[in-house]
Amino acid sequence: MKRLVLILILTALPAALFAFAANNELITHGGFEEPFVDGGGVWVDIVGWDDKNGKGPLDSKLNDDKIPGAEYDNQVLRLKPDFFTSQDTGVSWQYGDQLVLSFNGIEARWKVGNLGNEFDALIVDTENYDLVTGDGTLWSQRMNLDGANDKVSNAPDWLDKQTFSYKIDTTQFPQEYEGGELTLRLQAIGGICQVDNFSLSLTGQPYGGSSTQQPGTTGIDVDLSWMAGTDYMNPGSGNDVNPAIADQYVYVSNAPGAEPNFVGAVGAGPGQVAESTYQVTGLGYDTEYQWQVVEVLDTAVDPLPDIGDGVNELQNASVPEAYIPSEKWSFLTMSDEPVFESISSSPDFPAAGDDVTVSAVIESASSVLASDINWSFGGIPISESTFTDNQDGTYTTSITVEDFSSADAGEYTCSITGFSQISKTLNIKRMLARWKMDSDAANWDGTYLLDVSTEDPFAYNADPNDYLSFVDGAVPSQTNQAVTWDGAVGGADVPELSPLEEEGDMTITAWIYYEGRTNGWGVIAAQKEDNEDKNYWRIAVQPDDRILVVGGDNGSVYGTGVLPQEEWCFIAAVYDSTESGLECSAYVIPTDGASITADTGSAGLGDIAEEPVFSIGRTSEPVDPSNVFGRIDDMRVFNYALSEDEVAEQFYDASNVPICNTENANPNDVAGPEGLGPDCRVDMYDFAQMAKSWLDSSLLPSQAGDM
Numbered sequence: 001m002k003r004l005v006l007i008l009i010l011t012a013l014p015a016a017l018f019a020f021a022a023n024n025e026l027i028t029h030g031g032f033e034e035p036f037v038d039g040g041g042v043w044v045d046i047v048g049w050d051d052k053n054g055k056g057p058l059d060s061k062l063n064d065d066k067i068p069g070a071e072y073d074n075q076v077l078r079l080k081p082d083f084f085t086s087q088d089t090g091v092s093w094q095y096g097d098q099l100v101l102s103f104n105g106i107e108a109r110w111k112v113g114n115l116g117n118e119f120d121a122l123i124v125d126t127e128n129y130d131l132v133t134g135d136g137t138l139w140s141q142r143m144n145l146d147g148a149n150d151k152v153s154n155a156p157d158w159l160d161k162q163t164f165s166y167k168i169d170t171t172q173f174p175q176e177y178e179g180g181e182l183t184l185r186l187q188a189i190g191g192i193c194q195v196d197n198f199s200l201s202l203t204g205q206p207y208g209g210s211s212t213q214q215p216g217t218t219g220i221d222v223d224l225s226w227m228a229g230t231d232y233m234n235p236g237s238g239n240d241v242n243p244a245i246a247d248q249y250v251y252v253s254n255a256p257g258a259e260p261n262f263v264g265a266v267g268a269g270p271g272q273v274a275e276s277t278y279q280v281t282g283l284g285y286d287t288e289y290q291w292q293v294v295e296v297l298d299t300a301v302d303p304l305p306d307i308g309d310g311v312n313e314l315q316n317a318s319v320p321e322a323y324i325p326s327e328k329w330s331f332l333t334m335s336d337e338p339v340f341e342s343i344s345s346s347p348d349f350p351a352a353g354d355d356v357t358v359s360a361v362i363e364s365a366s367s368v369l370a371s372d373i374n375w376s377f378g379g380i381p382i383s384e385s386t387f388t389d390n391q392d393g394t395y396t397t398s399i400t401v402e403d404f405s406s407a408d409a410g411e412y413t414c415s416i417t418g419f420s421q422i423s424k425t426l427n428i429k430r431m432l433a434r435w436k437m438d439s440d441a442a443n444w445d446g447t448y449l450l451d452v453s454t455e456d457p458f459a460y461n462a463d464p465n466d467y468l469s470f471v472d473g474a475v476p477s478q479t480n481q482a483v484t485w486d487g488a489v490g491g492a493d494v495p496e497l498s499p500l501e502e503e504g505d506m507t508i509t510a511w512i513y514y515e516g517r518t519n520g521w522g523v524i525a526a527q528k529e530d531n532e533d534k535n536y537w538r539i540a541v542q543p544d545d546r547i548l549v550v551g552g553d554n555g556s557v558y559g560t561g562v563l564p565q566e567e568w569c570f571i572a573a574v575y576d577s578t579e580s581g582l583e584c585s586a587y588v589i590p591t592d593g594a595s596i597t598a599d600t601g602s603a604g605l606g607d608i609a610e611e612p613v614f615s616i617g618r619t620s621e622p623v624d625p626s627n628v629f630g631r632i633d634d635m636r637v638f639n640y641a642l643s644e645d646e647v648a649e650q651f652y653d654a655s656n657v658p659i660c661n662t663e664n665a666n667p668n669d670v671a672g673p674e675g676l677g678p679d680c681r682v683d684m685y686d687f688a689q690m691a692k693s694w695l696d697s698s699l700l701p702s703q704a705g706d707m
Helices: 311-316 643-653 684-694
Strands: 023-025 057-059 073-080 084-093 098-107 118-126 139-146 161-170 180-190 193-203 209-215 220-225 245-252 263-267 276-285 288-297 324-327 327-331 339-347 357-363 373-377 380-382 387-388 394-401 409-417 421-428 431-435 467-473 481-485 490-494 508-519 522-529 533-539 547-552 553-560 566-580 580-589 596-601 613-616 628-636
Touching: 073 180, 098 118, 118 193, 139 161, 180 193, 209 288, 209 327, 220 288, 245 276, 263 276, 276 288, 288 311, 311 324, 339 409, 357 409, 357 421, 373 394, 481 508, 508 522, 508 533, 508 643, 522 628, 533 566, 547 566, 547 580, 566 643, 580 643, 596 643
Parallel strands: 553 580
Antiparallel strands: 023 193, 057 073, 073 193, 084 180, 098 161, 098 193, 118 139, 118 180, 209 220, 220 276, 245 263, 245 288, 288 324, 288 327, 339 357, 357 394, 373 380, 373 409, 387 394, 409 421, 431 628, 467 481, 481 628, 490 613, 508 566, 508 628, 522 533, 522 613, 533 547, 547 553, 553 596, 566 580, 580 596
16 A cells, blocks of 8 residues: 655744643653663653654763753653654544644764754554554654754753744644544654654644735735634644633734734634634735734733733733734735736647637736736737736736647737736647658658657657668558567667656557567667666566556556567557646557556656657667567657547557447447457347347246246
8 A cells, every 4th residue: 555644844933932822731751751760772661652662762861961961860762763652642633623742852962963863753543543554644744853963062951953843733634534532653764863852732822824905095905814722621622712712912013024013902702703803904015914813811810911012022921821822924915016926728738629718817906907918929919808807906817719729839928018927838739749650751761760740840750770670560451561670679769759848748659569578678668868777757568477567767557458479459658647646557459449458557757867868669779778579550649648538549540440348339239259248249149149038938938938
């Protein structure tokens, strides 16, 4: 199974941020104080910590001055490589809980400057966590402690840079584990780290700050929204609002880079609703503001502190823990000069014949007129466009390109008279190249195998070495001839062709006659950094097993379709870039179209430092060849991922043979040869099957059944 680890990229926050925030700590003995061990490097049973191995001893802070500090009878946990330990909190969580993880960390003094002093802190589902697969991981963060120790043996205990704190929002957890209990887990990666004073706590901090804005009468008006702090004293209460909230103070900076200042309070009883709002008005144009919320609990006493000078003043209040601050949020106000916010197209990667809409969004605190908007394609003005005032300080303008063709591919630009412009490049789905592998003048000029595709304006002619021969093709009446290379050194390079450049998608189809031998991997096509190593991607035959392999050096999909030996078959290799990563598919179709074998899975590309070289029939020159022994016919390269139906269409185009799709079979197609069926044909096999059913006693008079 794939290892699933959810990594939330957070910034280590100063411990002072939470200095007066009320917390409900969920773990015990996070300081590793008991039992005290005299000396260092001693493994003991740490109270409250389980699932541990013997590679992480406790160290005395005073042992040989290896760890700076002056606290007597105090000790830390030394994390050696591969060490792990964990503590079950016994506390369940609900969507909306807010957590804080904090600890002190330092690299081993004698390891200062070395790389690899790292460990992972994980929060996992107690019941469902799997060390091998990573299932049940709720949150993880890799801690790099390099440089935290300055080798001064008498340094103050746990310097500021040795203190780490992370705010963790459970709304980012995999929701299938909601309601489960939490476990804190430590896993050492490399180097030697020393850690102390772990704390995992629920916090009642406000969270989820957001803002919306619109032009006002004297500047920009901004509506601030946030979620009130949760009931941190009741683990598992989720987004139930803290009932102790009596008021909410709102702070907003009054100048760029300034600390937020008090601007007002939401009012009494904000804890009655989870989401709270406040509007600030008359803000400056095109300016970044910081803002923050402080929730006042009912334990606050009069006189209230002077809150005009910022949030930090509340730390000096008579009951500082009665004030719970949020993190600092920020927003950028819109400009009084029109600026482009975005440009997009639908569809983003059109096919020939599509109607394509290109839209640009403009943001401005002042009015924008339709007459100020200019569209062009390749420097030629476009006269017809739409313009909409969205009534929120934004405007949308768009153009439509009907019946999109290769002539419409290129750069579309939208500009605002006197201001900025924005561009969108559209590429059309097309066949980049096609080599028919025939010896006539239209396909072979004596030097190059000619690219005869008419969908792409550039000809990517293939440059073969001197070992090629022309033989009968896969379907001679349709595909004419094919190319074979004599010996283990055959192949061709295709200068300038890089199919994955445009959209991260590609499909290659070809007819293959495999002779059952390879030099290493039998490469049908590949792209590599040079003629010796580093495959960017490759389409190959796995040695011995005759399995079609599609992928790259960082991962491949191994199809279940076996290439027939010394028989022609049609193959397709599809590279499909999705939001979740790269998917590859391997298709194998016999010449009679009786079946289509398709395998799809996650794969990867190789790491390329230079311009990769497209090649056919090999990956390298004779020094270390990996070429396919056999014949190649009618190879086509597309700049997009073909669907299974489109692959079937390419097969039909080359062979004039339809692929049998039993899902769409004729109702009378019930059988095929050797008891198989349907077979996409209505013939004697089907008649025989129907005749057999007529003899079934349930369909005839009972007397016939006795004959």
